[in-house]
Amino acid sequence: MNPEKTDRSESKLVLDGVPPKRPIWVRLLKFAAWATLTGATAAVIAVMGVYYHFSQGLPDIPRVDQYWPPIVTEVYTDDAVLAGEFYHHRRKVVPYERIPKRLVQAFIASEDSSFFDHHGVDVLGTARAGFKTIRKKLGLGGSLQGGSTLTQQTAKAVLISAEGYESATAKNLTRKIREAILARRLEEALTKEEILYLYLNNVFLGHHSYGVQSAAENYYRKDVRDLTLGEMTLIAGLPQAPSRYSPFLKPEAAKKRRSYVLRRMFEEGMISAQEREQADAEPVQVYPVEDVFHEFAPFFTEQVRRDVVERYTNKVLLNDGLKVFATMDSERQRAAQESVLEGLMAIDKRQGFRGPVLQLATEQERKAFLDKAKKALGDEKLQENKLYVGLVTKVEPEGVEVQVGPHKGLLPLLGMRWARKVNPEGYYPGLMLTSPKKVLNPGDVIVVRHVVKKELTDDNVQFDRKMDKEVPEDVPLFRLEQEPELQSALVSIDPHRQYLTAMVGGYDFDANEFNRAFQACRQPGSSFKPLVYSAALEQLGWTGATIIVDSPIVEHDPENGVAWKPDNYSDEFLGDVLLRTALVNSMNIPAVKTFAAVGVKNMAEWSTRLGLTTPMNQDFSAALGSSCVYPYDLANVYAVFNRYGRKKPTYFVRKIEDRFGRTLEDHTAYDDAWAPLQDRVAAGYARLFEPGEQVMSPETGFITTTLLRGVVAEGTGGPAQKLGKPAAGKTGTTNDSFDTWFAGFTRDLVTVTWVGYDKNEHPLGRYETGGRASLPIWLNYMKPALAARPQSEFWPPEWLRDNMRLLRIDKKTGKIASSGTKDATNIWFKKGTQPEDVAPEKGAVGVQDFIMGAP
Numbered sequence: 001m002n003p004e005k006t007d008r009s010e011s012k013l014v015l016d017g018v019p020p021k022r023p024i025w026v027r028l029l030k031f032a033a034w035a036t037l038t039g040a041t042a043a044v045i046a047v048m049g050v051y052y053h054f055s056q057g058l059p060d061i062p063r064v065d066q067y068w069p070p071i072v073t074e075v076y077t078d079d080a081v082l083a084g085e086f087y088h089h090r091r092k093v094v095p096y097e098r099i100p101k102r103l104v105q106a107f108i109a110s111e112d113s114s115f116f117d118h119h120g121v122d123v124l125g126t127a128r129a130g131f132k133t134i135r136k137k138l139g140l141g142g143s144l145q146g147g148s149t150l151t152q153q154t155a156k157a158v159l160i161s162a163e164g165y166e167s168a169t170a171k172n173l174t175r176k177i178r179e180a181i182l183a184r185r186l187e188e189a190l191t192k193e194e195i196l197y198l199y200l201n202n203v204f205l206g207h208h209s210y211g212v213q214s215a216a217e218n219y220y221r222k223d224v225r226d227l228t229l230g231e232m233t234l235i236a237g238l239p240q241a242p243s244r245y246s247p248f249l250k251p252e253a254a255k256k257r258r259s260y261v262l263r264r265m266f267e268e269g270m271i272s273a274q275e276r277e278q279a280d281a282e283p284v285q286v287y288p289v290e291d292v293f294h295e296f297a298p299f300f301t302e303q304v305r306r307d308v309v310e311r312y313t314n315k316v317l318l319n320d321g322l323k324v325f326a327t328m329d330s331e332r333q334r335a336a337q338e339s340v341l342e343g344l345m346a347i348d349k350r351q352g353f354r355g356p357v358l359q360l361a362t363e364q365e366r367k368a369f370l371d372k373a374k375k376a377l378g379d380e381k382l383q384e385n386k387l388y389v390g391l392v393t394k395v396e397p398e399g400v401e402v403q404v405g406p407h408k409g410l411l412p413l414l415g416m417r418w419a420r421k422v423n424p425e426g427y428y429p430g431l432m433l434t435s436p437k438k439v440l441n442p443g444d445v446i447v448v449r450h451v452v453k454k455e456l457t458d459d460n461v462q463f464d465r466k467m468d469k470e471v472p473e474d475v476p477l478f479r480l481e482q483e484p485e486l487q488s489a490l491v492s493i494d495p496h497r498q499y500l501t502a503m504v505g506g507y508d509f510d511a512n513e514f515n516r517a518f519q520a521c522r523q524p525g526s527s528f529k530p531l532v533y534s535a536a537l538e539q540l541g542w543t544g545a546t547i548i549v550d551s552p553i554v555e556h557d558p559e560n561g562v563a564w565k566p567d568n569y570s571d572e573f574l575g576d577v578l579l580r581t582a583l584v585n586s587m588n589i590p591a592v593k594t595f596a597a598v599g600v601k602n603m604a605e606w607s608t609r610l611g612l613t614t615p616m617n618q619d620f621s622a623a624l625g626s627s628c629v630y631p632y633d634l635a636n637v638y639a640v641f642n643r644y645g646r647k648k649p650t651y652f653v654r655k656i657e658d659r660f661g662r663t664l665e666d667h668t669a670y671d672d673a674w675a676p677l678q679d680r681v682a683a684g685y686a687r688l689f690e691p692g693e694q695v696m697s698p699e700t701g702f703i704t705t706t707l708l709r710g711v712v713a714e715g716t717g718g719p720a721q722k723l724g725k726p727a728a729g730k731t732g733t734t735n736d737s738f739d740t741w742f743a744g745f746t747r748d749l750v751t752v753t754w755v756g757y758d759k760n761e762h763p764l765g766r767y768e769t770g771g772r773a774s775l776p777i778w779l780n781y782m783k784p785a786l787a788a789r790p791q792s793e794f795w796p797p798e799w800l801r802d803n804m805r806l807l808r809i810d811k812k813t814g815k816i817a818s819s820g821t822k823d824a825t826n827i828w829f830k831k832g833t834q835p836e837d838v839a840p841e842k843g844a845v846g847v848q849d850f851i852m853g854a855p
Contacts, residue, residue: 064194069093069202071321071659072214073308075301078499078654079674081330084293084301088318091210092217094224096197099212102229102270104196106236107203109264112150120151120187121180148179150199153239155182157202205235206242207289218289219247229275230282233261251284258284297333299505299515300326300652307653312664321659327499327652327667332492335784336502340488340753343777344507347755348484350428350765353419356444357389366391366443370403377405382450382476390478392444400436402448402478409476411436411448416480424737425766448478487758488774489516489631490781492751493650495639497669500652501749502785503632514758521614521628522754525770526586526716527732527741528625530704531637533583533591535598535606538700544580544707544827545807545814545835548590551575555592555620564621566592569733578814580827583707584715586731588624595623609695611636611647625732635752638729638743641708642750644800645701648692655679698800699830706828709794712744714825719775720744723782725791731770736763742775746782746791753778796828805829810839 071091075084108115156179205215215235216224237257238245247254259280266276293301304326308317360366394401399412419439420431484507492502505515536542550573555564568588582590604616617627640647656664668675670684708728711717716731729744739756753774796804809827810817815837817824
């Protein structure tokens, strides 16, 4: 080796400073390794950045034991009948253990077959959905797409609950990323079964149904545990597109979707071929969820809703799943609604016939109407006592031919004799229709009721025998009807339990939600007089035997210079009359004079003290009920009389529980047979510390009650005796009969009824009074309401008997009647206020001054 050469080579290497070049493949490999490491680091950093950015503000993972989503608030009657539901989302949460295994499998097979294998996110599906979403946003075509697992769908529900529907369902990549992050957190924090529990109680299944229990009720009126395989798979097919597969709107589409779910279950080995075939053969038969609110007692339930909202807020009502027990008795409520409906229709007919619904002048119009009617009825047979719309095809003196869809029938004169022309001044019985031609013509569209011959009566006049023989049995018979314009209200209170037990606010809630029981301020007429006389008993020391002069008076109003001259209903004046006689016969002049003796200011304060919430007119006309009152308020005043002067609140909510069964409030009466024993004991004990306010002496309260008992026994409230139980009350009729009332009670039930027009377009018929219009509604309600409940006579309770005296009083003088007095009556007095003088009659004096024993 040449040393010089070697040195030069090394010197050259050192001098150049450049190492020899490596093969290109080595350099490429090195660069790839560097790029991979750098890219991976950047990717990790990017992913972490994305995760950090999009996970900001995500809601906490719900604890299963604290899963409290919005659920349905239910309103029940006192006897546990469902009366209404209120909700934002109609959801009923059920434990996972109550959900059938097959139903769980159906959802997994159709929505996420790898649910038990993945970790919460379908990566490929989410990426595909994100890519298509971006293309759609950039205007490159395609469609917005999902790609969610059951866990992701559960995450979406959590987001909706925390952020609202609009934000949590936005069709953008941000939402999908946040949903995926939350889904991973769900999988880490919860078991698969817990995720299913959240999902199956949250998933929207159409028609206000959130969760499988709500869907089972909405579509099949069943508990989720009772569903068949066909029903389960139909429900499991709904999440993807509830409206597209709605079994109500698109049963064929729903059936096809059900077949898909069954096929997937079969492919996954969840069901056998036979089970699949049987379930696939089931008809798609669903039942709309019952609208109990409108169908049962809408006026009462709406009043309960208002009360709960006022005290707990609307948000709590719609989201917190309260269980509200109203004080309503379902049987009494039904009786009240039937009584109001029947009474209004009867009174409305006495007002006269307002004419047909329509008049079809041409044959073309008539044919089109009949074609629609035939299509609507189809092959349906006419149902007895049901209302129909029919077309008048022929009018004869003895009756009218009417066609209802495909059915041709007869409306005989006897079924329409009430249909005189409207005439408030006419006397109804004397204006009965004598010929159908006076009110109907061919082409008229009318409302008729299908009846049988034995029911076709008018004022107890049976179906004409001649027509009975001539009309074939297969010819339908009708009775003319019309929808009432009149309105009515009924308020019924159990005064001792302090329950509003039944209430009706009008003829038709769907047509008009105005609740006349609570919102209609109407003149009470003579039903206000007991307030006047009770004030005189309490404040002036008057008695039922106090003499009042029934003679003409004229009252002058110095402010406007108007003179007012009240008259009695009979236009007669009787001179000296007892206070009792004046009230029993509803005499106006004695009431005005009593009012004047009490004083306007004192009377206004007294009315408020008894329970009226509306101001009283500051003039003497108020004595005759010119100041408007609410029916509910008047019922509470009569409840004060019933309780012998004790004023207590009336409840229409008995108890409220939260979603956990904890009691929020409880007003249960100790003797409420429908309430659980623990409620009766606890709330009954609490009532001992709520004695109410004694607004008048017990003696005055009892005496007022006995005077009202006389109104029923001898006076204007006489028809109430048909109840067959001891009753007290007072009729009320305003000038021109714009308002009619009856406020009456037995020992256990106080009920007020009102009848009138909302806007007073015209008065009721001239002869319509409280006793003729309102009292029958009261009576027809009270009979079934008290059918199984005996009522005792009004008698002073044992603690009051020592302070009361019962005397037989001469009606002319107000003194103690002698044995020969013919015109005398029994009157109760507070001890020390009874008369001492005997009426100047011949013969021995018979003084009945004694303490009555128990009856």
